[in-house]
Amino acid sequence: MPEQLRTSTRDLDDLRLRVQTWLRGRTGERSAVSELERPTGNGLSSETLFFTARLAPDGREQRCVARLAPAPEAVPVFPSYDLGAQFEVMRLAAGHVPAPRPLWFEPDPAHLGVPFLVMAREEGLVPPDVMPYTFEGWLLEADPADLRRLQDRTVGLLAALHTAPLSPGRLDFLGPPGLRAHVTATRRYYDWAHGALPVPLLERAFAWLEDHWPAEPGPDVLSWGDARIGNVMYRDFEPVAVLDWEMAACGPPELDLGWMIFLHRFFQDVAEVFGLPGLPDFLTREQVCAAYRQASGYEPRDLDFYETYAALRHGVIMARVWHRRIHFGEQAMPDDPDDLVMHRARLEAMLG
Template sequence: MTDEMRTSTRDLGELQDRVCTWLRGRIAGPVTVSELSRPSGNGMSSETLFFTANSQRCVARMAPAAEAVPVFPAYDLRAQFEIMRLARERAGIPAPRALWFEPDPEPLGTPFFVMEREDGEVPPDVMPYTMGGWLAEAAPGDRRRLQEATVAIVAALHDAPFAEPDLDVLGGRGLRAHVDAQRAYYAWAHADRPIPLLERAFDWLEAHWPADPGPDVLSWGDARIGNVMYRDFTPVAVLDWEMAAVGPRELDLGWMIFLHRFFQDIAVVFELPGLPGFMRREDVCRTYRELTGYEPRDMDFYETYAALRHGIIMARVWQRRIHFGEQPRPDDPDDLVMHRAALEELITG
């Protein structure tokens, strides 16, 4: 977790020229593109660019080049663009304002979309926010305010009055479709070297399947504080919609709770206190219940499922690092799962 992970193989100078050429077909009058850069810190799947077009501060999200060993098999940028726009317009979620979607790969070498850039602070993944920094050093009341405001984002999204056609862009519905899609993703990501721990986790899910998975809602998919930008501990931008889906409410709640546990465990490994009182299951679920009137259920299942999903993703990320010579391949494939001990604990009770 200490080194910056490679997310792109594209040249920034060439990209700036191509962005400028593309924008001339969309902005009236002269166009100047400046300050084009890549962010550091969060984000390991799609490629992100910052730039200023005349006076408009922008963020572009691009599907990664094939030679960058993508984390996911496909990047439906149109779906991300549309869901982000709907979340802002229908649910009042502070998603960045969607500006343009470009399906043609010719201008930049891949499809992409552009959104408005916000200012604020994001709890970092590297080094994890549990190991220091503005959130770890905040007053307990401010951290609680941030936690409750973040749960409120998920509550508002789940309760938003989306029409059925709005969500057609996301495909399948329900928990079974979601888990089947994760199995397919696992097979794509790790077919060359299966990971026994993840396969045991899939078996655990089948043996502990919820009797009633509950109603389907729009699920953010990557619901965690590392995908939110804050000012004064208040969310101002909700980011990263590429894992959005339609499924039970608990998908987002389990992910939010487990992802904090993941970063908390890293702090503990380094003998740091971390934030043990932050994003606890009972607190997250209580706030959600107070906001929505819905009682989250089967949370053991959904937290274990979150750990499995995160394990598939992170094992793929580590394979990318191995491909680029950034770390050696472990002898035991289960060691590709960074949170191996946590997942083993969850599936053994």
């Protein structure tokens, strides 16, 4: 796998000056911004920047994370980036899970060329995507008891988030609730991302969903959307920050459960391709469902459907990411469009 997937064409020095000018307009002329840094292990869809702000008038320092909508020339992963919606979801989720503290949302693209939001930066460790946490690092070296605690506490985040009240009208900006609406939105996204070059394997997966539709989908809850350990920050194996809310929606709890189970399976498969042991007994379906049942009292169901749906969604996203890599000259277009799906063999087996 590549050491780092490119997500931006923006110059950091220019961005720092622009961020500082914007911050001074918000907080005072004596405010200043440190050098900007980009994370190296996670983040594919939008641009993330780390910096420290010295705020006027008292010089107080605030460690910050900024998320910027991607520039159009960077081949965006998603058709739109509603950072205002992410800002509001974080404010809502903070009452139920340790979401980052939102600081500012700037909808005006005049400052940095795109809308952006700024949140407080937490201290801790995040399981990396590149190189994957199943290859090396602190999770692989963890004591089994610590690893199990991390797993169960992370599943507990989902149970806590899913208790957030869905007040009428409060989450309308996330789109209509329900499984059918969620799958319909995914199909629209697929058509936007790959309509010019269809991916037959993903087309087959959409047909499979229709043939295996749950008889009675679960209740609608606030769904995190990108529910995986690579979007959680930990200290001493305890979650301290839940990150990345751009895929939030309202739908059955199994949307998050299936995504969490499949995404670990994806990284485990990558490790095994390279002959590495990975973490085969971590975040299994049985363990995730048992932990969720204990934390919530709800019995997850139809996980074959939801894990396959997660594999389909991930396939649509990663095929789009591969188009970005092609755009940046990091990879050639494959002869077979099904090879744009990194987990082709796994998805084929799930459909088989």
